[in-house]
Each structure stands twice: as C-alpha cells, then as structure tokens.
Amino acid sequence: MVRDSVKTVIAASMVGTAIEFYDFYAYGTAAANYFPHVFFSDTTNATVALLLSLVTFAVAFIARPVGSLIFGHFGDRLGRKTTLVVSLLTMGVATFLIGCIPGYNQWGLAAVALLCLCRFVQGIGLGGEWSGAALVATENAPANKRALYGSFPELGAPIGFFLSNGTFFLLEAFNDDAAMLSWGWRVPFLLSSVLVIIGLVVRVHMEETPIFRMAQERDEVVKAPLVEVFRKSWRQVLQATFLVAVTYTLFYTLATWSLAYGTKSTEQGGGGLGFTNQEYLLMLMVAICVFALFIVVGCLLADKYGRRRVLTFSSVALVVFAFAFPYLLMGEGKHDVLAVMTFLCVGFMLMGIAFGPIGAVLPELFDANVRYSGSGIGYNLAAIVGAAFVPTIATWLSSHWGVRAVGLYLGVMAVCCLISVLTCRETKDTDFTK
Numbered sequence: 001m002v003r004d005s006v007k008t009v010i011a012a013s014m015v016g017t018a019i020e021f022y023d024f025y026a027y028g029t030a031a032a033n034y035f036p037h038v039f040f041s042d043t044t045n046a047t048v049a050l051l052l053s054l055v056t057f058a059v060a061f062i063a064r065p066v067g068s069l070i071f072g073h074f075g076d077r078l079g080r081k082t083t084l085v086v087s088l089l090t091m092g093v094a095t096f097l098i099g100c101i102p103g104y105n106q107w108g109l110a111a112v113a114l115l116c117l118c119r120f121v122q123g124i125g126l127g128g129e130w131s132g133a134a135l136v137a138t139e140n141a142p143a144n145k146r147a148l149y150g151s152f153p154e155l156g157a158p159i160g161f162f163l164s165n166g167t168f169f170l171l172e173a174f175n176d177d178a179a180m181l182s183w184g185w186r187v188p189f190l191l192s193s194v195l196v197i198i199g200l201v202v203r204v205h206m207e208e209t210p211i212f213r214m215a216q217e218r219d220e221v222v223k224a225p226l227v228e229v230f231r232k233s234w235r236q237v238l239q240a241t242f243l244v245a246v247t248y249t250l251f252y253t254l255a256t257w258s259l260a261y262g263t264k265s266t267e268q269g270g271g272g273l274g275f276t277n278q279e280y281l282l283m284l285m286v287a288i289c290v291f292a293l294f295i296v297v298g299c300l301l302a303d304k305y306g307r308r309r310v311l312t313f314s315s316v317a318l319v320v321f322a323f324a325f326p327y328l329l330m331g332e333g334k335h336d337v338l339a340v341m342t343f344l345c346v347g348f349m350l351m352g353i354a355f356g357p358i359g360a361v362l363p364e365l366f367d368a369n370v371r372y373s374g375s376g377i378g379y380n381l382a383a384i385v386g387a388a389f390v391p392t393i394a395t396w397l398s399s400h401w402g403v404r405a406v407g408l409y410l411g412v413m414a415v416c417c418l419i420s421v422l423t424c425r426e427t428k429d430t431d432f433t434k
Contacts, residue, residue, distance in 0.1 A: 004298035008154045012206045013137040016088055016129045017156025018163070022195060023095045023122060024060070025164040026188040028256040028391065031057045033263075033277055034185040038103040039112050046268045047399060050260065056394040057256070059116050060123030061387055064380035067127015072373030075132055076225035079208045080139070080372065083130040086157030086198060091125030092196030094118045099189030112341025134359045138230040139209035143432065145304040149293050157355070160293035161255065163195075163287060164188060169281045215432055217370050225373040228331040229366070233374050236365040240378025242420035243311065244362070245386030246318060246413040247355045252387050253410055254347045255284060259328065261403070262340060265298025271403065274335035283337070287344035302357035306428045308421060311361070314354035315418035319349060321350055326403040354417075364427035368434060385414060 035056065036049035059353075067087070075083040098118045104111050135154035140150030167188045177185045215221055229237065260281045263324025275283075302310045328336075328343040367372035397405035 008202070008206050009137055009140045009149065010031060011202045011318075012084075013133040013153040014159070015195070015202055016084065016133045016155040017153040018160040018323050019088070019091065019095075019156075019192065019195045019199060019211050020126055020129050021157045021160030022164045022188075023091065023192055024126075025161050025255060026095075026167070026192070027060075027098070027119070028252065028257065029164065029168050029281075030188075031183050032260040032391070033254055034181060037181055038185065039115060041104050042405075045189040047345035047395075049331075050268065051392055051395060055389075056116055056255075057113075058389050059119040060126065061383045063120045064127040064383045065377060067124040068131065068373070069127075070124070072131065072376040073129020073224075073226055075135075075372030076370055076375070076434060077130065077221060078222070079212050080135050081203065081206060083128055083372070084136065087125050087128035087132065088196060088199050088203065089125075091122055091129060092193060092199075094122035094125060095189055095192045095196075095432060098122070099186040099192075110123050127380050128376060131372055133363070134363055134375060135211075135372060136206070136209060138360055138363045138432070139211035145303060146432065147299040147307070147357050147360040147366070147428075150295075150357050150361075150363075151299040152359070154295050154356050154359045155292060157251075158288045158295070161288050163292075165220060165281050165285045165288070167191060169278060171283065172278050172281070176324055182233050198247070210263025211368050211371075211433060220292055220369050225265055225370045229370045229374045229377065232308045233366055233370065236380045237374060237381070238377065239420045239424050240362050241381040242416045243279075243383060243424070244291075244358055244379055244382035246315070246410075246417040247351060247358065247391055248382055248386030249410055249413040250318065250347060250351050250354070251356070252390040253394055253406065254287075254351065257398075258329075258344070259284070260391070260395060261398060266399075269327060271398065272332045273329065273340065275340070280340075281345055283341055287341070287348045290345045291348035291352045294349045295327075295356035296352075298353035298356030299360070301353075302360065302428070306426050307357050307361045307364075308426050309416060310353065310357055311421045312418065314350055315414055315421055318354065318414035319411050319418070319431050320405045321346060322409075324407075328409040329403050361424075361427055364430045364432065365424070370431070 031053045035053040040049040040052050071083050071087050101113050101114050137149045137152045171184045171187055199383050259280055261271040262273045262275045263277045266272045298310055325343050328339040331339060362375040362378055363371050394406045
C-alpha cells in the first residue's frame, strides 16, 4: 500500500488536534478568567458569573456529537482527506470570530448569544476533527506501530495546550488586567488563524489514506455508515465513550477547574491557594511537558504489551489519584508550589498514559467502512459525558462540599473507564484492512 511519508502523516494528524486543544483551552482560560467580566458583567455575584461563563464552555461539547454525525458520514463515504479539510476550516472560522465579538457592555444579550453560536459552530467542526486525524495516522501505520502512530494526533493536545498557555502567559506578562479585559483576551483566538492556515496547507497536499483507498477498490464503502454503526457496533460506541470520558474529565479538572480553584479566593468560587494567574499558567506549562512524554510512553507500552493492560493500569491508578489529590489542594492561603506541582505532574502523567493509546484503540474497535463514524461518535459523546460540564460541576462541588467531592467525581469516571476496558477485546492484533 502506498502511504504518505511519516513527516506528512505527523503534520496532517497532529496539526488538527493541536488547534483543537489550543482553541478549547484558550476558551477555557478565557471563560475562567475574563468572560465573567466581559460577557456577564451585569451579574453581581462573582461565583454565579463564573458558573455562567463556564456553562458557555459546555456549548461546543454538546455540538460535537452533531459534528461527528455529519463529518463521520462524509468521512466514510467520500474519504478522510476532504472531510478533514472542511472540518478544520469550520473550526478555524468560528474560533477567529469569537475573538471579534463585542462584550456585554456594547451589545448586551446579543453578545452572549453570538458567543454561544460561535462556540456551537466551533464544536461542529471539532466533531469531525479527532477521528479523522486518528485515521490519517493509524491507517498509514505499520501493523506493529499503530499505537505509536496513533500518538501523533494525541501529541497535538499538549502542543495546543502549551501554545495557548504560552500566549496568555506572554500577554499577561506585558499587559495589566484592564488591557487583558479590553483586548488582550481576544489575541489567542485571532492568532488561531495562523495555525488553521498551516493545517489547511498540509492537509490539501496529503494523500487519501491507503485503507480507505482499499475499501473503495473492494467496493466496501457503505451508503449509510451511521446506520451501519448503530446497527452493528453500538456496543463499541458505548465502550469508546467511556474509555475516553475519564481522560476528558481529568484534563479539564487539571487544566481549567484547577486554574480557577488555585487563583481565585473562596468568595470568587476558588480555593484561595494564593497563586496569581501567571504563576499557575507557568506551572501548567511545566506539567504539560510531562503529559507529552507519557503519551509516547503509553503508546510504546501499548504496542509492546497490548492496549488492555496499559488502559487497565491507568484506570486503576486514576482511581487512587482521585482519592489522593484533594489532600494536595487543601492549603488555603499557603501558596504551596510543591503540593500543586505534584498534583499537576502526577495527574498529567496518568493523563498521558490513559490518553495516548486511545488514538489506536478507538479506530481498532470499528470496521474500516464505518471507522470514521464509529470512532468519532464515541470520542465526541465522551466529550459530553466527560468534559462538557466538568469545570462547572467541579466548581459547584468544591464550593459546596470541598475539594474531596471533586476527587470523588473523578473517581467515579475512572471506575466507568475501568469497566469499559474490562469489557473490551484486545485490539493490538486486529486486521486493520477489514
């Protein structure tokens, strides 16, 4: 089978996920720190304003399964390449427009409505992104290196996260709060257009994946892949959903909720840990390097020992972490850098081990002619189950019952993942051409 070069596969699969996490974390950071003032300035209670801002964060996650239905259909009918180009363009335009929306003081409720609309369209585009990127990587991979190749789109996550955090870090280093609220928060959204243009150039010049070309030659392309998925593979869709859900819960607990918890006072809905926003962003940027390293480690182990063993270990370890981490975040007013860095680094280490193999496991659960639809639906349903309301729920839990309640929430999601892993077959030696 004729394949794209490894460099092309890496660039084409990684760039979309990098943009996805860049966009989503830029929104998460803005929702935690700036949107309560920019779009919900008429709310007198600071905690309510924060919660309302974080609810808008959930809009894109709700839209993502819709996007996976749309792009999954065309990805399995017309091919991976064209579908990925359109999904990236949809996502990029919506993100850019978020940076252009006037605040509540200028347009009132219309500004909030436009924010939610752009967020919804962004979610539609994102719904077709990850599954297509994972297929570009794994359908070009040698059989014994599918998990390693599947790490390419997964590595886009820490890259996007690092770029987003770095952008906010630099902006806040050179601008005061008034400037950030006035125009600074818009810059990361506007800069995303650069990443989108790079991604479009790479994807327009890549080839269709060899597995899809083979399916076309065999006349195995189905007319209604969504019907086929829900008729034959509904169990795999559920398994995929809960395999991924805990990684979403963990990521947005570590990256979005903990940012607000660590930098805001108890009166503002945080934990009063005594960190400035810039200090916490710097700690997150250090911890994200651990995330990237362990994505590769998790994938190498999955290729050597099998997917089930690695994911079983990560699920059990996450249950333990869920009950242990609250004790690291109870130092109100102590500015305990060591405790918070331990929480972030251990959490992102486990995140990498759990998230890395997913790039191979989800496509391996489905047949080639419904692989885009099946893996996309599972992945994006997980976004609703595991991520959509995580910052909101975690903020509400911590403000009412303390940080232990957040740990219990993560622990429940880890147990759901463990059950899903134990009900899955080992997919390491799956014939990927069928």
